[in-house]
Amino acid sequence: MDLSFVAIQALSGLASASSLFITACGLTLVFGVTRIVNFAHGSLYMVGAFTAATLVPWLLEFSFGPVSFWAGILLSAMIVGLLGVVIEVLLLRRIYGAPELFQLLATFGVVLVLQDLVVQVFGPQDILGPRAPGLRAPVEILGRRFPSYELVLIAAGPVVLGAVWWLLRRTRFGILVRAATQDRDMVAALGVNQALLFTGTLFLGAFLAGLGGALQIPRVAANTGMDLSIIAECFVVTVVGGMGSVPGAFLAALIIGQLQAFGILIFPKSTLIVVFLLMALVLAVRPSGFFGRPEILASGHAVGIVSRRPTPYGRMLAAIVLACLAALPLLGDAYLLKVATEILVFALFAFSLQLLIGVGGLVSFGHAAFFGLGAYGSALAVRWLGAPMEAALPAGLVLSGLGAALIGAFVVRLSGIYLAMMTLAAAQILYAVAFQWVEVTGGDNGIVGIWPSAWAAPRDAYYWLTLILTAATVFVLTRVIDSPFGYTLRAARDSESRAEAIGIAVRQQRWLAFVLAGAAAGIAGSLYAFSRGSVDPSLLGIPTSVDALTMLLLGGIQTIAGPLVGSAVLHTMRDQVMPVTALWRLVLGSSIIAMVLIFPRGLVGTIRYWREDRA
Amino acid sequence: MAMMSMTRRLILGLALATAAPAAWAQTAPIKIGELNSYAKWAAFTVPYRDGWRMALDEINAKGGVLGRKIEVLSRDDGSTTGDTTRVADELVTREGVSLLFGSFLSNIGVAMADYANQKKIVYIAAEPLTDAITMAQGNPYTYRIRPNNFMQVGMLVEQAKASGAKRWAIVAPNYEYGQSAAEVFKRLIKERVPGAEIVAEQYPALGKIEAGATVSALEQAKPDGIFNVTFGPDLTQFVREGNTRGLFEKKTVLSLLTGEPEWLLPLKDEVPEGWTVTGYPWDEITDPKHRAFIEAYRARYNDTPRLGSLLGYMVMYMIRDTIERAGSTDTAAIMKALEDAKFDTVAGPVTMRGIDNQSSMGAWVGKLKLKGAAGGMSDWKYIDGTTYMPTEAQVKAVRKD
Amino acid sequence: MSLLSVQALSKAFGGVVAARNVSFQVERGEMLALIGPNGAGKSTVFNMIGGQLRPDGGSVSLNDKAITLASPGERFRLGIGRTFQVAQAFQSMTVGENVQMALISRSGENHSAWTPARDRHRAEARDLLELVGMHEAFERPCSELAYGDVKRVELAVALAGDPRLLLMDEPTAGMALRERAALMELTHSIATSRGIGVLFTEHDMDVVFGHASRILVLLRGEIIATGTPAEVRGNARVRQAYLGDLPLTAAAP
Incomplete structure (x- = not known):
């Protein structure tokens, strides 16, 4: 490895760092003022790239030259800034006071909506933008050619940092933004027009996201996958730097850029893992990142399960539903059984998450990790050990339980938004492992040929097997929720300091909850793997985690039956809607947003609310 | 009371869901399942869909096959192996399609081949190129059109x-x-x-x-x-x-x-x-037959053809020929009709080799x-x-x- | 041997000294009030005794057993019960369950994961709630209670651990006047009948001078006076520091 190579590699790292910083800076500013982690920030980046890749060539036709190019980039960023304003006015300002879970889900709804809208507006093609006029020729550095545009990018990072610094220090808007980042209530009390301040911040944040995306067009084709890949990296940058800290984001972006540039040489396949490991390590040592301040948790804010007197109706209803479900193979056709099997699997998946969120108040945004571990545990046992289904199912359970024990050990030290980010990171690490460790996991190919043993292969047999395992696990979990252990989790959720003061070892209990929930999700994952015959990394992906959250939200977070009903409704809806429209994500995304805004109790919660209201 | 109505609603819902489409009469269209990565890999798959749709319309305009029209039920495969088998299963068990075709990514193709073998249904891989589909993971139910890697x-x-x-x-x-x-x-x-x-x-x-x-x-x-x-x-x-x-x-x-x-x-x-x-x-x-396809495609879609367009067009006609020769939509008959079958396509003559179900289409x-x-x-x-x-x-x- | 012995406790937050060399004792059955103007370091001292804060220096011992570095949970098991300035009840549970939860924890059943929690220690929970006059609300959700009632439930929860020492941070904050006296009288009678030492902070001087057996005055992290209410009332330094020139009697309505 000679010097010139190292130099070029370092410069490439700087260029990526710059681009990453510009985008992440917007995310961290928005968080600082509004306390919302905007999942849709990556989508704004994507819109910026698509807009610029469409707009700039059009401008270049009028007059070819640097002015058109750079004006096009800025104009695109402005357009995205306005889009940010629209999102703020229509959605964000309605959820500033909502629990984090709802905020994350609602903004993820925007991600889904924008994914489909981008395809509708810009077409399905990936669009590579034109090169910047005057910057086509490479420059020679230590005898090697280096793209001159990358040098511009390297400069752009510090320029944006300087501009943001100036804006924050030298303008009235900036002073307000900084004040709001320090103490939002105080700024409100001083009579500042908050609505305007928040809208302005969103404009700035979205502008930076759009700028980040627009600057990419000469080197990266605008494509529909860029939203989730950039948002994951932005999360890492903001969390590592400390949420709300602009210099922190800059430092974190620099480190990550270099880590990627040189990581690729040492571990050519582990770039994703390295980045997320950095985040896990930093959070383990500094739970608030480099320059972040610990969050002040508002107590009594948690939403979740509350005590209610057990009624005989509840048990009767459960028995009736179970009997109906058991009788389903006698009347349903093969396809209905298949859908029912999947509903049961997702019901168990969502229910296991309920133990963490509804009971423990731990907003896990990476529950797919355990679902995927269960699925992969089984699949790997089949693939490498030739295990039959009877042995592979427990293997999935064990792997997911162990994974949950390990992840949980890191996660229970954190709280609130950092906890959500950490679980997300954990799931992303596992995703990266499954994706990049091709020799063992098959990478993108996944592992195929995971079919049940002969006795369970008929659809009705497999359905019954799933029903028995799901019902048994749900039963055990409901007992756990009602048991002293479940109560300690709720106690810690309601008031951590009170729980500690009466001798509850909060972290330990939460860790146990992670293991339990992880293992239960693992059972669901294993069952899922055998029901469809294959596993692939998407089982560990963000959308899978969001699926579970959506089911929970749809059914009602405050209820025990909520996730079960939620999964049935969502999966049936998906089954009916997906085949007839290409806009499934638009439908799903708008539904999520609508639920958060007008229906936060969920189905079961609302029904109960009506009944109690009438009573 | 509230409970009663809820249970009733539940049962009603169940009953509705179970009301699967009843068996159709002989004149009903022949259902064929198609799945591909239309969202993620639109650059290839959308022209491909335009291609088979064009062929489908031509075929149905001439009366279809075996006196029945062909109906293609097309789905997005979600670009993951898991989603694809789920969607395939929906097409097979709910819609009752006679055969499946499509796929773009090779890993999806392999998963589909595995699925076809497990559920004993014909699957025609149009695009995926990995050798595995006709070699190591090959099986009697899986056929491939394009020249493999x-x-x-x-x-x-x-x-x-x-x-x-x-x-x-x-x-x-x-x-x-x-x-x-x-x-x-x-x-x-x-x-x-x-x-x-x-x-x-x-x-x-x-x-x-x-x-x-x-x-x-x-x-x-x-x-x-x-x-x-x-x-x-x-x-x-x-x-x-x-x-x-x-x-x-x-x-x-x-x-x-x-x-x-x-x-x-x-x-x-x-x-x-x-x-x-x-x-x-x-x-x-310049080949006249091929040229005619290109001009017709351009006229219909006001766009230039891609390779996907050609492939989609070819596959649809090959399926038509196969069903016609099989004389039914029975899986065994279709497999028999595909064995060493010769097709006259717009790209030239193509043979479906019997030993590995790989077509001889060139490049x-x-x-x-x-x-x-x-x-x-x-x-x-x-x-x-x-x-x-x-x-x-x-x-x-x-x-x- | 004193019940609680605090020796030379110190704590600083980034250069700001919140507690310096704080030493005092709490005896069994005694009601010791810790007072001082805002920012005097009351909460800091309190949280170091409760285990929420780790001191920079000094020691805390309960019944001659050093607990300086013990976690809140360990202190609970050793016999420290506490209430918070802003009442911290388990809002999602019923009144009864709040107390049951503490009893479950005291009995070491936190890991029990099968039989329902709501069936455990019901009678004892009811007794404790009866003690604070809340037994009729046993099945009511805690979230429905008036603030004063929550404070009482909190007291029952704190008593559920069968404490030797009760830490009460602003026990009457947010309560109506009549309720305040009632709560403090209740606390006093429980403390004397059970031999519990009570350490409390309080803003309401009526409560302090009406119910404390002894008073500790904190100023800028240091103890400037100790004594019976009468002694403290007469202390010139306290009057000077705490009330400026106003004679204390004029402060009371």
């Missing part, structure tokens, strides 16, 4: 012989298709070009290439030949970065699929001239050339697949059936 790489390596390049570097997406193509290339280049060696291999994740790092890693190995398997956005970034840093200068480059308009168009004027590629030079094809091989503001192919010829197919012994050595 072994065939296309074979054609390219043939062209490489004259170049004299010995130090080869490989860049391929890290999933089934890329892995399979790289493996075949390594085998064939050593077999057919004496003294050839592989000096660098880069496997960026599909859709996530770090072009700068990949290019400098390849540069570092100082190859005199490069074998490229990347496509889509990865390819565009790789080419641009490679052009900037002069990676392709004075080197022989062999590239799979890069001559296909779906991947050439996004490159615009940065087409790397001189690459030896497989592709589709639709603008220079257009030529060099990339900038034509105006976009790329195209020059010095091309259509090479029939027959002579490039794996030998019977090779097939028997790896197939498990």
Whole structure:
């Protein structure tokens, strides 16, 4: 490895760092003022790239030259800034006071909506933008050619940092933004027009996201996958730097850029893992990142399960539903059984998450990790050990339980938004492992040929097997929720300091909850793997985690039956809607947003609310 | 009371859901299932859909087949192996389709082949290229139309012989298709070009290439030949970065699929001239039957055809012919009709070889050339697949059936 | 041997000294009030005794057993019960369950994960709630209670651990006047009948001078006076520091 190579590699790292910083800076500013982690920030980046890749060539036709190019980039960023304003006015300002879970889900709804809208507006093609006029020729550095545009990018990072610094220090808007980042209530009390301040911040944040995306067009084709890949990296940058800290984001972006540039040489396949490991390590040592301040948790804010007197109706209803479900193979056709099997699997998946969120108040945004571990545990046992289904199912359970024990050990030290980010990171690490460790996991190919043993292969047999395992696990979990252990989790959720003061070892209990929930999700994952015959990394992906959250939200977070009903409704809806429209994500995304805004109790919660209201 | 009405609603809902479509009369359309990555890989799959739709309309306008119209139920496969079998299962068990066709990504194709074998239904892989589908993971229910990696790489390596390049570097997406193509290339280049060696291999994740790092890693190995398997956005970034840093200068480059308009168009004027590629030079094809298809396609969609358009069009007609010959939509009859079947397609005669269910469709091989503001192919010829197919012994050595 | 012995406790937050060399004792059955103007360091001292804060220096011992570095949970098991300035009840549970939860924890059943929690220690929970006059609300959700009632439930929860020492941070904050006296009288009678030492902070001087057996005055992290209410009332330094020039009697309505 000679010097010139190292130099070029370092410069490439700087260029990526710059681009990453510009985008992440917007995310961290928005968080600082509004306390919302905007999942849709990556989508704004994507819109910026698509807009610029469409707009700039059009401008270049009028007059070819640097002015058109750079004006096009800025104009695109402005357009995205306005889009940010629209999102703020229509959605964000309605959820500033909502629990984090709802905020994350609602903004993820925007991600889904924008994914489909981008395809509708810009077409399905990936669009590579034109090169910047005057910057086509490479420059020679230590005898090697280096793209001159990358040098511009390297400069752009510090320029944006300087501009943001100036804006924050030298303008009235900036002073307000900084004040709001320090103490939002105080700024409100001083009579500042908050609505305007928040809208302005969103404009700035979205502008930076759009700028980040627009600057990419000469080197990266605008494509529909860029939203989730950039948002994951932005999360890492903001969390590592400390949420709300602009210099922190800059430092974190620099480190990550270099880590990627040189990581690729040492571990050519582990770039994703390295980045997320950095985040896990930093959070383990500094739970608030480099320059972040610990969050002040508002107590009594948690939403979740509350005590209610057990009624005989509840048990009767459960028995009736179970009997109906058991009788389903006698009347349903093969396809209905298949859908029912999947509903049961997702019901168990969502229910296991309920133990963490509804009971423990731990907003896990990476529950797919355990679902995927269960699925992969089984699949790997089949693939490498030739295990039959009877042995592979427990293997999935064990792997997911162990994974949950390990992840949980890191996660229970954190709280609130950092906890959500950490679980997300954990799931992303596992995703990266499954994706990049091709020799063992098959990478993108996944592992195929995971079919049940002969006795369970008929659809009705497999359905019954799933029903028995799901019902048994749900039963055990409901007992756990009602048991002293479940109560300690709720106690810690309601008031951590009170729980500690009466001798509850909060972290330990939460860790146990992670293991339990992880293992239960693992059972669901294993069952899922055998029901469809294959596993692939998407089982560990963000959308899978969001699926579970959506089911929970749809059914009602405050209820025990909520996730079960939620999964049935969502999966049936998906089954009916997906085949007839290409806009499934638009439908799903708008539904999520609508639920958060007008229906936060969920189905079961609302029904109960009506009944109690009438009573 | 409230409870009662809720239970009743539940039962009602269940009853509604179970009311699956009843059996149709003989005159009802023949249902065929189709699934592909329409959202994620629209560049290829949407023209492909336009292609089979055009064929479908033509077929149905002439009365369909066996006196029945053909109805294609098309779905997005979600671009993951899991979703694809789920969607396939929906098509088979709920819609009761007679056979399945489609797929774009090779790993999806492999999962579909596995599914077809498990559920004993015919699956015609239109696009996926990995050898596994007709070789190691092959099974009696799975058929493939396009020339597989072994065939296309074979054609390219043939062209490489004259170049004299010995130090080869490989860049391929890290999933089934890329892995399979790289493996075949390594085998064939050593077999057919004496003294050839592989000096660098880069496997960026599909859709996530770090072009700068990949290019400098390849540069570092100082190859005199490069074998490229990347496509889509990865390819565009790789080419641009490679052009900037002069990676392709004075080197022989062999590239799979890069001559296909779906991947050439996004490159615009940065087409790397001189690459030896497989592709589709639709603008220079003169065969009257093929030309007629191209003109009809352009008239109907007001767009130029892609290779996907041609493939979709061909596959639909081959399915029609098969059903007609089978005389029914019974799986066994369809399989019988497909065995060593000969088809007269717009691209020329094609045989579905019985021992591995691989068709003999060929590929257009030529060099990339900038034509105006976009790329195209020059010095091309259509090479029939027959002579490039794996030998019977090779097939028997790896197939498990 | 004193019940609680605090020796030379110190704590600083980034250069700001919140407690310096604080030493005092709490005896069994005694009601010791810790007072001082805002920012005097009351909460800091309190949280170091409760285990929420780790001191920079000094020691805390309960019944001669050093607990300086013990976690809140360990202190609970050793016999420290506490209430918070802003009442911290388990809002999602019923009144009864709040107390049951503490009883479950005291009995070491936190890991029991099968039989329902709501069936455990009901009678004892009812007794404790009866003690604070809340037994009729046993099945009511805690979230429905008036603030004063929550404070009483909190007291029952704190008593559930069978504490030797009760830490009460602003026990009457947010309560109506009549309720305040009632709560403090209740606390006093429980403390004397059970031999529990009570350490409390309080803003309401009526409560302090009406119910404390002894008073500790904190100023800028240091103890400036100790004594019976009468002694403290007469202390010139306290009057000077705490009330400026106003005679204390004028402060009371």
